[in-house]
Structure formats: C-alpha cells, structure tokens
Amino acid sequence: MTPSKAVTAVRGFRARTEPDKVRLQLAKDLIADLKRFDEQLAANKQKMTELLDEHGTGLRDIDGVGPVLAARILGCTGRASRFPTSAAYANYTGTAPIQIASADASRYRLSRYDDRQLNSAIYTIAMIQIRMPGSDGRQYYDKKIAEGKTAAYARRALKRHLAAHLWRLMLADETRAARPLSNELSTAS
Template identity: 65%
Template sequence: MTAASATTLLRGFCACSGVDRTRVGLCRDLIADIRRLDDQLAANEKQMAHTLDEHGTRLREVDGIGAVTAARLIGRTGRASRFPTAAAYANYNGSAPVQIASADTGRHRVSRYGDRQLNCALYTVAMVQTRMPASAGRAYYDKKIDEGKTPAAARRALKRHLSDHVWRIILADEKRRYRLNEADTAGAA
C-alpha cells in the first residue's frame, strides 16, 4: 500500500465517533511519516547514484545491481586489492561453499561466516538475476540446473559466480582510479 492509496482509502472512511476521529488522525500522521520517509529514501538513492558516478564504478552495468546495491557492495568490500584472489573475497563475503562430509557422502553448503550484509547484497543480486529471463545470471542458473544441481545448489553456485564477477569489477575500478590519479599527479608536476 502506498501513501496515495492509503489517503484515498482514508477519504472514504466516515468518522462517526471520537474514537474514529482519533484513529483517522493517527492514520494521517502515519501517512505523513510514510511520505516523508519515501522522500528521504528517494533523496538517499539520488545521492548514492551521484556518489557512484563520481566513483566511476561499472557495477551498475550488471543486471540486478542498482545504486543502493552497488553502494552496499562497494562500502562493505572496501579496497578490493586487499583480497589476493577471488576465492579470498568469496571467503570474506561468505559465498564460498563449505564441504560437509558425513560417512560416504560429501556435499556443500553456504558458509555461515563472512560479512553477512555483503552476502545479503550478493543474494539479492542473484535472486533478481534468476527472475530476469534475459540475464547472464539466469543463463548460468539454468546451466547449473541442467547439470543436475538442485535449485538451492544452483543459487549457491550463482552467488559464488557473482562474487567473483563483482570482485573483478571492483578491482578493475580501483586500478583504473589509481592510474587516473597517477596520470593527474604526473600531469600536474
């Protein structure tokens, strides 16, 4: 329900008693709060988009990554060069599978360690991509299903794949910014 639809519903309500009038007043206050918070969220998203433009990241070119998710990924990752490999980054964000062995069977599950907020952002991107029929993530997910993996295992594989892809993009953006800063410093001297 949006603030506009709640306002429309509230207009159709007839306040016959003092209690009803109090309820209507409380509802109006809540609707005003929702409008204020919606405006604040829109301003925050606009500010994040502006900051990401200044940052020069290419993360928003990936299906399922908007301004808010890109900001979360960059903010929670920090410097990507601190991770020597994509596997180290996957271990940090908790998307690296952990092998569980019991008797003669071995299987993998998602690590419960790592940065849970970063893991949540990657999960969100993975879920959005699996719902987009033309995305590269959906093609990867379908390929894993065709290989015989369960839907949960295919999602885990996609999340790990996305972790590697995001790390490479953030690392490339970091290197590009470093080269631009070096060129600016050399040009100024």
C-alpha cells in the first residue's frame, strides 16, 4: 500500500469513540512517516546515482544491480586492487567455499568470517539474476543444475562466480580512473 492509497483509505474513516480517534491519529502519523521515508529514499537513490556517475563504475550494468546495491558493494569493498586475486576477494565476501573434512566425508561450506553486508549484496544479485530468465546468472545457474548439482550448490556457485565478476569489473574501473591521472602527470613533466 502506498501512502496516497493509505490517505484515501483513512479519509473515509470516521472516529466515533475516543480510542477510534487515537487510532486514526496514529494511522495519520504513520502515513506521514511513510511519505517522509519515501522522499528520503528517493533523495538517497538520486544522490547515490550522482556519486556513482562521478565514480564511473560499470557495476550498474550487471543485471540486478541498481544504484543502492552498487553503492553498497563499493562502500564495503573499498579499493578492489587491495585484493591480489579474485579468490582473495571471494574469500573476503564469503563466497569462497571452505573444505570441511571429517573422517571419510569431505564437503564444502561457505565462510562465516566475511563481510556479511557484502555477502548479502551478492546474494541479492544472485537471487535477482536467478529470477530473470534471460540473465547470464540464470544461464550459469541452469548450467549447474543440468550438471546434476543441487539448487543450493548452484546458488553458491553463482555467488562465487558473481564475486569474481564484480572484482574484475571494479579493478577495471580503478584502472580506467587512474589512467587519466597518470596521463596528466606525464604531460606535466
């Protein structure tokens, strides 16, 4: 329900008792809060879009990544070049599998020593891509299922695949941003 629909619904309500008046006032206060929060979210999204445009990132080109997720990923990651490999970045995001061996059984699980907000952002991207029939993520997920893997395994594999893709993209963005600076330094000499 949107705030405008809520206003319409409340407008038709007439309070007859004192508790009804209190409920009506509380409902009006909640609707005002919702309007304010919607305005704040729109303003935050606009500000993030402007900052991402300044940053020059290609993260928003990935299916399922909007300005909010892109800003969250960049904020949690920092400089992508601080990770020597995509595996190191996957370990940081918690998408790299860890082997758990006990007696004759050996299995893999995801790390719990990671940046949980970054892991959550990658999970969100993976779930959005799985739900999008034409996305690269859905094709990767379907390929894993066709190989006989479970849905949970395919989802984890997609998250690891996305982490590597995000790292490469952020690294390319850093390189592209540093290139004009190095050109300016060489022409100033």
